[in-house]
Amino acid sequence: MPDNERRTDQRLERAILELLDRRAASATICPSDAARAAYEGDDDGWRALMEPARRAARRLAAAGEVEITQAGRPIESAEARGPIRIRRTR
Template structure:
């Protein structure tokens, strides 16, 4: 999942963000909306990447503490 997040960010503009659902969809191999079951694993992968200093998690365009983030989040490269 971490690889999917980093690859998606690499293909976008340096300031672009992605949603965890983008990563979940990228790794899901089935049809339909089964990717939804991968949303929490995608969020956990994003938190691991934050801990590794590779990405930031944002809400409303502002960096947030991943442990305190509630609701929709976005993932972006470190600026």
């Protein structure tokens, strides 16, 4: 994996955790929140980080740090189709 890709992955993981830290324990975030927080620009370029943000959420879920949810229920990341939310592991 190229260094710039690794740095982006790390920024996204850090953004997810920091955003969740600033919210109530039961709160969720959207991967787009992390993409916007990690994007280093002021245009719509954050949209290119959407899939990397979803992958970052899957890595954090595999590590037991977050849960991926759909319709308010935790799901296995491999089952996720469509919009997801991310929350701290309960």
